[in-house]
Amino acid sequence: MRRVRRRGLAHEAADRIRESILDGRVSPGSPLREVELAASLDVSRGSVREGLAVLEREGLVRSEWHRGARVMDLRSRDVDEVYTVRAALDRLATLSAASRIVPAQLAELESLVQAMGRALEGDADGLTLIALDLAFHDRVYAIADNSRLTDAWHGVRSQVRLIQLTRIEHDQAHYRDLLVGEHHELVRLMSRGPSEALARAAEEHVDSARRALIHLLGQAPRGR
Amino acid sequence: MRRVRRRGLAHEAADRIRESILDGRVSPGSPLREVELAASLDVSRGSVREGLAVLEREGLVRSEWHRGARVMDLRSRDVDEVYTVRAALDRLATLSAASRIVPAQLAELESLVQAMGRALEGDADGLTLIALDLAFHDRVYAIADNSRLTDAWHGVRSQVRLIQLTRIEHDQAHYRDLLVGEHHELVRLMSRGPSEALARAAEEHVDSARRALIHLLGQAPRGR
DNA sequence: TGTTGTCCCAATGTCAACATTTGTACATCG
DNA sequence: CGATGTACAAATGTTGACATTGGGACAACA
Structure with missing residues (x-):
């Protein structure tokens, strides 16, 4: 119990x-x-x-x-920071999860992806999509089963949620294109165990969102 | 001011x-x-x-x-978690720092490495070496200039310090062999900007310490 | 003899009163 | 007229007292 x-x-x-x-x-x-x-x-x-x-x-x-x-008032610089750290954490979480995941857990993740697909077809609101997206990644962190990693994730999770909330109209467009495809690909790669391709995909999944948000918010956040 | x-x-x-x-x-x-x-x-x-x-x-x-x-009583499993997360954070911190570092900062890091060398020759105690090691990595995080990343680092930093303290005799052996060499190599790679080689070196720098500690503590921490 | 129930104490969880700091509006001075 | 100093209000920082909980010792019981 x-x-x-x-x-x-x-x-x-x-x-x-x-x-x-x-x-x-x-x-x-x-x-x-x-x-x-x-x-x-x-x-x-x-x-x-x-x-x-x-x-x-x-x-x-x-x-x-x-x-x-x-x-907290999240500006362009903050969005960049949060998503940069999240990419690094997601990379580790996804790799760790891939090395420990069992078929039942793979099926669970896949069912979440299908729920995303149904939500998109059913023309669900942005909040539902955000919730499903976070639920997917929460599951990955849970499967990785590393409490320090989960703590670090919780250190940015709420901020991610807040960013998604304030940019919800943008996220809907972003979601419509990539939500199901990218997550499905992550599950597929995870089923084959940890690999460099998986690590890149996990990073890129977050980093593309970061770039889109930064672009949306106007200018480069730092002196890059 | x-x-x-x-x-x-x-x-x-x-x-x-x-x-x-x-x-x-x-x-x-x-x-x-x-x-x-x-x-x-x-x-x-x-x-x-x-x-x-x-x-x-x-x-x-x-x-x-x-x-x-x-x-906190850190057991084998905890050491594994802390160092695994630290490896991911250090990877990002080192890459970010490499893309922003200026010559003066490179010189500063190199002078810390030289201080390590002097400390080793002068037969300094373990506490001094631990302090220099942490000082080096703190500087890298500071140069990376990402407050969320620094927060995440602070979430494991004290635990790293505690692990090093309780295994201080082991660390001295570990340090004696690799301290100067690995850090010097990190500085050298950072001077050439971000690269896959640098990312791997930063990860491996932490992961080798993790493996040594786990080996020292007896058994594999998880069902790997 | 092993289990269950009760009492008691030590320690934490919660609260409301007091102390300190900050920002602002206004008076004062050069 | 601008700069400096002062008084006040509003909010937080700090404290000690009270309420609640958890664990252990001990007794009652099957």
């Missing part, structure tokens, strides 16, 4: 605040005041504070000494 | 506790009681609590609900 995990109010508070950010109810840049949140969540400031610390390590929130916390 | 960074008691407390762990004054597995620490550091339990949360995100401390925090 999987033992129940009791987490306390701080994590609960973090979940609620994360939701309201990722649902777009509070926009990037807006302040997250401890007293306000404590009142609206009906917990003490201490718990809110601890929850905000959780969100800060996820990169969703930025806080400064005696100046409080604000919803 | 680099503006001063005021951080509050929680970070100060985290620093002190981290020191006592990394200095070996508290051994892996031992409990870190909030009241004890609060008394000995002369701050409130709240600040200690926040400090322990910082150390938890660094992977130095593991805490469970209503059961308190303990110094």
Whole structure:
């Protein structure tokens, strides 16, 4: 049996605040005041504070000494950073997963890809596609079964989600073209075990999204 | 001017506790009681609590609900995870740094390598070598100039430090053979810009250390 | 004798009050 | 009139007290 995990109010508070950010109810840049949140969540400031610390390590929130916390405002440079790191993590996750994956897990991934296909044909909204995309990659990280790797992934995951949210119209176009094809190819390569081709595909899968986003956001983020 | 960074008691407390762990004054597995620490550091339990949360995100401390925090006890499996993730991060950091590095920074890295050589000839203790090794890689991450990457690095850095500490006699042997040579080679390759050879060297630099540690610790950590 | 239930204590989780800092508006001075 | 200093309000940082939980010792029971 999987033992129940009791987490306390701080994590609960973090979940609620994360939701309201990722649902777009509070926009990037807006302040997250401890007293306000404590009142609206009906917990003490201490718990809110601890929850905000959780969100800060996820990169969703930025806080400064005696100046409080604000919803992270992700600019072009930040998108570049997040996707660059994600590419490196995904490369490792995909390779590790490929060396440990069993047929049942391959089938599970493939069924997620098919769900993407159905969602596209059914003209599903962007949120559904984003959810399926993240679910796929979450599964890959779970299969890789490396808690440090998962922690590092969680350090950028929420930011990826936030970027996708704010660029949702773009993502829909991007998804429509490549979502099923690229993921299917990843599964196919994973079924053959780790390889240089798989490593490249995993990196490229993320990097093409990065390039598209950077292009969309206007200019090169750094002095390249 | 680099503006001063005021951080509050929680970070100060985290620093002190981290020191006592990394200095070996508290051994892996031992409990870190909030009241004890609060008394000995002369701050409130709240600040200690926040400090322990910082150390938890660094992977130095593991805490469970209503059961308190303990110094992380790193077993074979954990060493494997940490070094596997570190290899992926170092690969990216080294490639990114290579594409941005300027001559002055190359010289700085090379001078660190020479310091390693002098330390080895002067029969310095293991702690000095560990410090120089980490200083070198910290510089590479700083040159890569990607805050998400640096955050991810900080998520494993302290654990690397802890592993090196507990295996210090082994590391000295490992260092004596490869320290100067491998780092010098990394600098040389970086001076020529990013390349597949550099990527492999950076990965292999970490992975050889991983293999040596795993071998030392006895058995294969996972079902490979 | 092994198992179950109860009590108790130590430690953490939570809270609300107090202290400190920051930013701003306004007064003061050169 | 611009620069500097001061007072105040709003928010966070810090603290000690109270509530809740987990684990172990011990007794009751089959």
